[in-house]
Amino acid sequence: MIDMNPAGMIRTDAVKEIHAAVDGAMRQDDKRRRYVGASSIGSPCERKIQLEFMGDAHDEGWRFSARTLRIFQRGHVMESMSAVWLADAGFRLTQTGKNGQPLGFKVADGSFAGHVDRVITGGPADIAYPLVWEHKALGSKSWKALESRGLAKAKPEYADQVAVYQAYMDLTNPALFMAVNADTMEIYLELVPFDRVRAQSASDRAVGIIMDSRAGALRPRCTDDPTFYACSDCPFRKRCWGAAA
């Protein structure tokens, strides 16, 4: 007899089987980027950026968790939603150049590159156009930090990304940074003045990583603690920490 009591249906073997099937079907993009990306240059570990750039093998069996892959997808979906909200409000957004390629930059023989979420070319607000539009979908904790402390203090890695786009795409009007709180669907908007010093520092970091990679010199770990948050889902964790991983 089927147990129609909800409590009896919640974690049955059948439900666990469905859960495992959904998780197992999540597809990971295994395409490796052979450049230092603007979106990663502000991340805490230069060694991780370097090993990705050099195309080093990921740890055997390493894979993003299904939950993390869903968070990545959430970011793409929410970015598209936010772009529609802005367009509905009368802003003109573009994602590709005249050649149909994604808008972005590529320097140092293509070793340092990035693709901007959109460029806003016009709209009803009395601001300077064109400008970089950068978007993130965040959980409540990160979103609230952003709301109370602003981009540069709460999320310097994103501020680095924005500054690099502004510098290399020669779009130095204040950028529009937008974040959706994925839990409450509140939005955060900030106009980000061009920070030349920040852009230079991020660019110098990228050049240092590229030069060391060409010279065969490994960048230091970002921490002495293998339990540091950045190491938890790092594809080089075993290689980096050996038995301590």
Ligand code: SF4
């Ligand atoms: S395991 Fe940690 S220290 Fe090592 S590369 Fe990854 S993030 Fe950096």
